[in-house]
Amino acid sequence: MHLSFIGLAINNIIAKLSRWLDASAALCMALFMSLFVGKRMALSVSLLVSINIAFINIAQADMSDVGGVLSYASAPETTRWGLSGNVFECRFEQPIKGYGRAVFSQKAGEDVSFHLETDRNLMAYSQANVGISPAPWQPGQQSEQLGNVKIQSDSPSIVLDNDRSNRFLHALLQGRWPTIYHSAFYDANKQVQVQVSAVSFQNAYRDYLSCINQLVSVNFDQVGRTKVFFNTGDEELDKADLTELNRVIYYIKQDPRINAIYLDGHTDNVGRRYDNRQMSKRRVELVEGYFLSQGINPEIITTRFHGGRYPVANNNTAAGRAANRRVTIRLEQDNTPLPSNLVFKLPKGSTALPPEALYSNSAQR
Secondary structure: HHHHHHHHHHHHHHHHHOOOOOOHHHHHHHHHHHHOOOOOOOOOOHHHHHHHHHHHHOOOEEEEOOOEEEEEOHHHOOOOOEEEOOEEEEEEEEEEEEEEEEEEEEOOOOOOOEEEEEEOOOOOOOOEEHHHHHHHHOOOOOEEEEEEEEEOOOOOOEEHHHHHHHHHHHHHHHHHHHHHHHEEEEEEEEEEEOOOOOOOOOHHHHHHHHHHHOOOOOOOOHHHHEEEOOOOOOOOOOOHHHHEEEHHHHHHHHOOOEEEEEEEEOOOOOHHHHHHHHHHHHHHHHHHHHHHOOOEEEEEEEEEEOOOOOOOOOOOOOOHHHHHHHEEEEEEEOOOOOOOOOEEEOOOOOOOOOOHOOOOOOHHH
16 A cells, blocks of 8 residues: 555656656656665556656657757657659658658659758757657667758758668658757757657658659759760760760650750860851751650750850860860750649558648648
8 A cells, every 4th residue: 555655656746757857867767766665676557657658748749848958749649741742753741840841852863852841940050960769658769870960041951961861761660750959049058859750650651652663763953954075076976975865855755844955066166166166056956856856846946056155164175175065955844733644642541641631720630
């Protein structure tokens, strides 16, 4: 009976402490009290419940001020994953109430990149700590440090490299929580922590894989500004040139928003100006002819030839002259919506939500 009353008292104390202590501190306090209760007694059921309550109370808050740290993370019951995309990009995101959005973005032809988009950034514009933490209810697991990242004044405020972005995904698959931790911009003695919840991640991740598996092989940024180069006096396309042009042609055929192609021919400064201009004309027509042979609409192609008027490198060196003997390909696209067959559709029964549902009032409650 005596131990029951002590256990109940400890239960109440730990429940109150959990409102401002972090999980590890609550656990240490609980263990200290258990030793204080006596002998070699195993933790009572009441005390185990107390410890569990401490962790759950912390985990259920979207925002908390714990141990002087202003912490933002989705509670288990409010964690949502959103997924949207098309054949050119996939966006996999989690709203973090009161702070912003944790986003995994993957463009066609590139690896995944993690972004933290903020409604209002609270972190100092300097190097923040990046790591992986155990879930609040698994305090025995070790944290993992992943170095630092610069907090940017523009949105997104954080952009991680591909390696650490993949390590974030790996941690979420293990049930661990990616974490960004830094001092506040308004007070170096105050700390801000943002975490990505792993709740419901596994099922939503399968849908994310469906999205990235339908991406085309290149994106606009990779082919929108392309060059092919020529040897001195050369007017032929070699194998490397054709490989580069085929990437551009492939993309043009995938993206109905491409509305203009500009082909510009250039030479170095060796020889007469008139001859160089004519050579740049023949080279640009060579590229144009290849585009037309591959079925590209001639109405969207514009050709121009400049001879040696616009060098991009010093013609006094062999390397500089080689850089100047070129045909540039520049693509332009309009802002018309993509046709529905190019837009990613969530699989039936998906646990991920489209953006319009992810940010609706009912989804955030």
